[in-house]
Amino acid sequence: MKSLYSILFSLWGVAALADPSFWKHEWPNTDFSVSSVENWVEIMSGGPGRDGIPALVDPEFEPVAAKSGLGAREAVIALEMQGEARAYPLRYLMWHEIVNDEVGGVPVAVTFCPLCNSAVSFDRRVGGQVLTLGVTGKLRASDMVMYDRESESWWQQATGVGIVGEMTGVELASLPSWMESWESFAARNPEGLVMKTPTFRRHYGKNPYVGYDSAARPFLYSGENPPHGIHPLMRVVRVGARAWPMSRLEEAGELREAGVVISWMGGKASALDSTTLAAGRDVGQVRVRDPSGADIVHDVMFAFAYHAFWPEGRWMLGE
Incomplete structure (x- = not known):
């Protein structure tokens, strides 16, 4: 059985027809006449079709103390708000990419795009309406294109901005969340909650993208490489339109x-290294705060994705 890694690699350069009329049979309720996409060639199939990667809605949780089966160094996405602390293990998000949840009365979407290593959480409320996000199966600059089930507009995961349909130009409010080890989350939040194993039949804990973050180039990406000789698959910490290379942060500590x-x-x-997530090499973890200690919205993504969506962004190289 082929790994997802090899399947995606075989799709390199084989894009779906770059014509919205081709997609209308699958997306009859999407208004393709409204879009910020200048060239439809930018959007291509990632392999699975609409909802082929099934987003989760209203997942179940269990106490931190009751959770078993997670490796100490395994990555989780931590979301702490409204007095609640929740952990969303990447072993689940690897296969579902979006979790629609409610935390402290706030409808949220916790998202993860494996091909960009991008983990961003959003408030799902737009103009008084609560959206439910799903996975289109499309990619743009190798980043997941999401959709909302209410208007069937398409959204860019890395930016949280609507790119096709009536929600074009609308930006979802990002929430402070971060990737850290299960051990770190559990030690800080012994009374917190962690997502239960979904009921889907998936190889949770396995990595379908073995060796991806040490590959020579990103999958299904034909854009420019980052400047300054930075490897396209170097992790960077993005805060707004600025990016700090992880190598610089590791050296400095703070x-x-x-x-x-x-x-x-x-x-x-790393969730994108070894056959199992628990055995991945140590890639470190970061917290981003303001001078008062409050957590700040940020993302830890691959350098090529940052350059693709923030081409005029500022590289914080310490020079």
Whole structure:
């Protein structure tokens, strides 16, 4: 059986027809006459069709103390708000990419795009309406294109901005969340909650993208490489339109620049390295706060994706 890695690699350069009329049979309720996409060639099939990667809605949780089966260094996405602390293990998001949840009365979407290593959480409320997000199966600059089930508009995961349909130009409000090790989350939040194993039949805990973050180039990406000789699959910490290379953060331990405090520590396994998530090499974890200690919205993504969506962004190289 082919790995998802090899299947995606075989799709390199084989895009779906770059014509919205081709997609209307699958998306009859999407208004393709409204879009910010300048060239439809930018959007291509990632392999699975609409909902072929099934987003989760209203997942179940269990106490941190009751959870078993997670490796200490396994990555989770931590969301702490309204007095609640929840962990969303990447072993589940690897196969579902979006979790529609409600935390402290706030409808949220916790998202993860494996091909960009991008993990961003959003408030699902737009103009008084609560959206439910799903996976289109399409990619743009190798980043997941999401959709909302209410208007069937398409959204860019890395930016949270609507790109096709009536929601074009609308930006979802991002929420402070971060990737850290299960051990780190559990130690800080012994009374917290962690997502239960979904009921789908998936190889949870396995990595379908073995060796991806040490590959020579990204999958299904034909854009420019990052400047300054930065490897396209180097992890960077993005805060707004600025990006800090993870290698610089690892060396410094902590940086105070541009009004933010970024702290690095080891102990988190890469989810895109070894056959199992728990065995991935240590790629470190960061917290991004303002000078008062409050968490700040950020993302830890691959350098090529940052350059694709923030081509005029500022690289924080310490020069």
